[in-house]
Amino acid sequence: MRSIPRRETWAWRVGGLLAIGLILALGAWCWDLIADVTRLRSELSARVETLIALQRAGARVEGVGEDPGAFAALEDAVDAMERAGAAEPELVASIRDARAAAQAGDEPTALAGFDAAVSGLRRANAGTSRTLGERWDSLYGLAVVALALALVILVLLALSRRLLGRLREAEARLRSRLERTQEDFRAMIEASPDGVLLLRDGHVAYANPRMAAILDLPEGALEGRALTDLMAADEALGEGERRFVRRSGEVRQLELTRAAPTELAGAEAELWVARDVSDRRMLEAQLRLADRLAAVGAVAAGVAHEINNPLTYILSNADALAQQLDAREAPPPGAPLRRMIDDIREGAHRVGDVVKGLRTMSHPSDEDVSPVELGPVVESSLAIARSDLSQRARVSLSLPDDLPPVRANPARLGQVFLNVLVNAAQALEEHGRRGHLEVRASRRGEWVEVRVRDDGPGIPEHARSRVFEPFFTTKPVGRGTGLGLAISRQIVEGVGGKMEIESRPGEGTEVLICLRPAEGRPSREPATAASDGAGRAVRVLIVDDDERVARSLRRMLREHEVDVAVGGRAGLEHLEREDYDVVFCDLMMPDVTGMDVHAHLRDEGRGREDRLVFVTGGAFTSAARAFVASIDNLVVEKPFSAESVRRVVRERAAVNAT
Numbered sequence: 001m002r003s004i005p006r007r008e009t010w011a012w013r014v015g016g017l018l019a020i021g022l023i024l025a026l027g028a029w030c031w032d033l034i035a036d037v038t039r040l041r042s043e044l045s046a047r048v049e050t051l052i053a054l055q056r057a058g059a060r061v062e063g064v065g066e067d068p069g070a071f072a073a074l075e076d077a078v079d080a081m082e083r084a085g086a087a088e089p090e091l092v093a094s095i096r097d098a099r100a101a102a103q104a105g106d107e108p109t110a111l112a113g114f115d116a117a118v119s120g121l122r123r124a125n126a127g128t129s130r131t132l133g134e135r136w137d138s139l140y141g142l143a144v145v146a147l148a149l150a151l152v153i154l155v156l157l158a159l160s161r162r163l164l165g166r167l168r169e170a171e172a173r174l175r176s177r178l179e180r181t182q183e184d185f186r187a188m189i190e191a192s193p194d195g196v197l198l199l200r201d202g203h204v205a206y207a208n209p210r211m212a213a214i215l216d217l218p219e220g221a222l223e224g225r226a227l228t229d230l231m232a233a234d235e236a237l238g239e240g241e242r243r244f245v246r247r248s249g250e251v252r253q254l255e256l257t258r259a260a261p262t263e264l265a266g267a268e269a270e271l272w273v274a275r276d277v278s279d280r281r282m283l284e285a286q287l288r289l290a291d292r293l294a295a296v297g298a299v300a301a302g303v304a305h306e307i308n309n310p311l312t313y314i315l316s317n318a319d320a321l322a323q324q325l326d327a328r329e330a331p332p333p334g335a336p337l338r339r340m341i342d343d344i345r346e347g348a349h350r351v352g353d354v355v356k357g358l359r360t361m362s363h364p365s366d367e368d369v370s371p372v373e374l375g376p377v378v379e380s381s382l383a384i385a386r387s388d389l390s391q392r393a394r395v396s397l398s399l400p401d402d403l404p405p406v407r408a409n410p411a412r413l414g415q416v417f418l419n420v421l422v423n424a425a426q427a428l429e430e431h432g433r434r435g436h437l438e439v440r441a442s443r444r445g446e447w448v449e450v451r452v453r454d455d456g457p458g459i460p461e462h463a464r465s466r467v468f469e470p471f472f473t474t475k476p477v478g479r480g481t482g483l484g485l486a487i488s489r490q491i492v493e494g495v496g497g498k499m500e501i502e503s504r505p506g507e508g509t510e511v512l513i514c515l516r517p518a519e520g521r522p523s524r525e526p527a528t529a530a531s532d533g534a535g536r537a538v539r540v541l542i543v544d545d546d547e548r549v550a551r552s553l554r555r556m557l558r559e560h561e562v563d564v565a566v567g568g569r570a571g572l573e574h575l576e577r578e579d580y581d582v583v584f585c586d587l588m589m590p591d592v593t594g595m596d597v598h599a600h601l602r603d604e605g606r607g608r609e610d611r612l613v614f615v616t617g618g619a620f621t622s623a624a625r626a627f628v629a630s631i632d633n634l635v636v637e638k639p640f641s642a643e644s645v646r647r648v649v650r651e652r653a654a655v656n657a658t
Contacts, residue, residue: 023149040135051121088120095113098116190208196210196272197272199272203224203225214254215230216247239257242254253278372409375403382439384418385421385422392429393454394436397439403441403448404518407516409491415487416488416513424456443517448517453509453510458507464503467485468489468499497516539561541574541582544564544589545586556642557645575601583611586615594612595623610632614628616637634652
């Protein structure tokens with residue numbers, strides 16, 4: 001803030017110049033008056049001297065007295081009067097003519113000339129006296145004006161001084177208030193829950209303590225550094241969410257907002273606000289997971305029913321076989337025994353399908369978006385919702401074989417379909433009759449469309465426009481959270497798709513989900529090998545921390561040379577001593593994992609890591625999923641059949657032989 005005297009400099013200067021000009025004008029006027037008075041007094045004095053000389057000369061002419069110097073004095077007085085300009089040239093000439101006549105003895109002429117000169121001089125003196133009086137009056141008036149002006153100036157100076165004092169006091173108060181405001185503003189910025197940055201040419205000129213805390217750096221450590229040096233390698237400076245790397249290497253998600261340009265120390269700077277949204281993104285992911293789990297919970301009873309039915313006849317058939325073997329009874333005819341075995345296998349497959357669907361839905365997967373085959377995701381969601389749907393609707397599914405993969409996250413896309421299917425099942429339940437549910441996928445232009453249509457009661461007109469609002473639900477208390485459709489649309493729109501609902505009361509509801517086709521092919525998922533086959537005996541090592549699983553695999557491969565190692569560490573000891581054609585290795589083990597076994601064989605440089613076949617129950621961690629995506633080894637999911645295991649051994653043996 002500039003001081004008030006400096007700000008008012010030109011006003012004071014102009015006022016001072018005007019005052020000085022006025023004083024100079026008055027002085028010049030006064031000087032002219034004084035000079036005029038002096039001149040008039042000189043003229044008056046010269047005329048008086050001339051009058052005296054004329055009287056002396058006249059007396060001599062009349063013979064009143066003898067004055068030998070009267071004519072000389074008259075001549076001197078006339079010369080002085082002429083020099084002073086006190087008389088007209090005609091008057092001077094007439095005086096000199098009268099003097100000459102007197103000297104010549106022409107008394108009448110001389111006296112007449114002297115009388116005329118005296119009269120003229122007296123008239124001139126009278127005019128001069130009047131003019132002199134006017135000049136004195138002007139001087140007195142000027143003195144009064146000057147005195148009044150001096151008083152005015154003194155008053156103005158006093159008022160100006162007082163006003164200047166008040167202005168300086170006001171300036172001091174404003175300065176104090178400004179300093180307090182600046183201190184309050186700095187305190188507010190430093191106490192802000194968001195990071196605040198001032199950037200100059202992309203470098204940090206100021207950072208508040210919160211920004212330093214977000215990046216786990218000491219206060220003042222950011223000044224002078226380029227902001228892009230603190231970001232992840234593939235990030236660039238700009239508004240929106242950016243990834244920053246803390247000193248510990250942890251990545252935080254910050255939302256950057258650029259405010260209007262400002263000044264810092266007299267130079268232009270950019271004001272940026274950085275909000276740490278990492279925890280919010282984590283909470284959003286947890287909310288989506290909670291919604292998936294809530295959807296799974298909604299069909300938990302049905303899932304239990306779906307599992308219990310096949311388990312019943314699996315256990316029953318198994319008990320029957322066990323009793324026959326214990327009693328050494330003759331087995332029943334081949335066809336019934338085969339049906340018993342087939343029932344066991346079919347039941348196990350059904351249990352595996354349901355568990356696989358549940359695992360996909362409830363897994364806290366990452367946010368990666370990749371090409372996804374639509375069919376398996378829809379079928380898994382239908383498998384989970386089967387118990388709810390089977391009693392309420394006849395389900396028809398249309399999934400063309402030529403559907404391209406879509407751009408999505410498989411777990412989150414499964415959440416969308418499960419939410420829609422559960423909503424349809426609940427709507428059909430309210431309708432009070434067994435309805436029809438149609439799931440149809442197709443390619444239409446630039447979209448891959450999935451339509452889920454039911455012939456239930458439809459959505460009431462007053463609720464139709466609010467179905468995607470968070471926490472809005474038409475279901476009774478305890479039946480719904482009001483988040484399913486809101487989160488589902490967020491998921492679909494998050495991968496560039498769209499989700500719409502059409503419904504008419506009494507005619508049912510159709511949910512349209514449009515997804516973008518993906519470029520490339522889906523990444524390889526763990527799969528179960530199929531078909532049977534026979535071949536030469538090979539050496540097989542089974543590495544699993546569950547001894548019962550290892551024994552089951554060993555019984556399936558009794559025609560081969562099989563060794564069993566319980567745990568990853570024991571497996572490495574076997575591999576140190578022996579060489580094997582095929583190694584079945586559990587992926588997730590508590591001591592040494594299958595990933596560790598693979599890394600050990602790879603590091604020895606003999607290529608034996610290619611002989612590994614990983615076995616998993618699906619308990620993937622993010623590290624395990626990344627590992628499976630990065631290798632070419634076969635991954636076999638539990639439960640598996642003897643035929644599929646023998647086929648894997650045969651194929652791996654053939655590969656090793658070449």
